[in-house]
Amino acid sequence: MSEQQNLSAQDRVHLRRCVDLAREALDDGDEPFGSLLVDARGAVRFEDRNRVQGGDATRHPEFEIARWAAEHLSPAERRESTVYTSGEHCAMCSAAHAWVGLDRIVYATSTEQLTSWHREWGLPAGPVAPLAINAIAPGVPVAGPDPELADEVRGLHARLHGVEQG
Incomplete structure (x- = not known):
């Protein structure tokens, strides 16, 4: 289950970087998603974007990641690491995360939010079922979404799809 109330100040710092990476991806012509891998000491070990x-x-x-x-x-080290991401993992990424043995996932926006925005904008469903992380990887602890970043992430996805924000 997601637990937005369990987001720490440090979680929000890392989520902010994920949203910046998502913007970088969009500016480069990709879909707006960005993620970090943070070790037990709080050091960013790897970051990437779509x-x-x-x-x-x-x-x-x-x-x-x-x-x-x-x-x-x-x-x-994998069991002690946290993955931060601008959008909740898809089924493929959730499975990869679990198979590799990574620990906690913290996301800025949820699959439920993204699919709701897509429905609102009249976009077709994607080729993979939009499942929550724990539907695929039930043992992985998750936290999110972060309501402070939702409008910004929504705006990035609206820009991707050419949707006017009102």
């Missing part, structure tokens, strides 16, 4: 514009729809930053963590961190 890179799907080249045609590989699996180039999500959360999936890249899972790949990087599998190659560079021990299982113990």
Whole structure:
């Protein structure tokens, strides 16, 4: 279950960076998603943004984090790490996160919010079921969304789809 009340000041600092990475992705012609991997000491170990514009729809930053963590961190380090992301993991990224053995996920906006915006804007459903992280990876602790960032993230997605904000 998501727990927005459990977002710390440090969580919000990392989420802010994720939204900045999402904006960077959008400015570069990609979908607006950005993510960080933070170790137990609070150090950012890896960060990335969406890179799907080249045609590989699996180039999500959360999936890249899972790949990087599998190659560079021990299982113990992965169990102590937190992934921060501008948007809740999709099913593919949730599965990768769980298979690699990463711990907590903190997200700025939820899958429910994103699908609601898409419905409001008359956009078709995507090719993958819009499931919450814990529907795919029930043992992964999650926190989010962050209401302080919702309007900004919504604006990035509106810009992606050419939707007027009113």
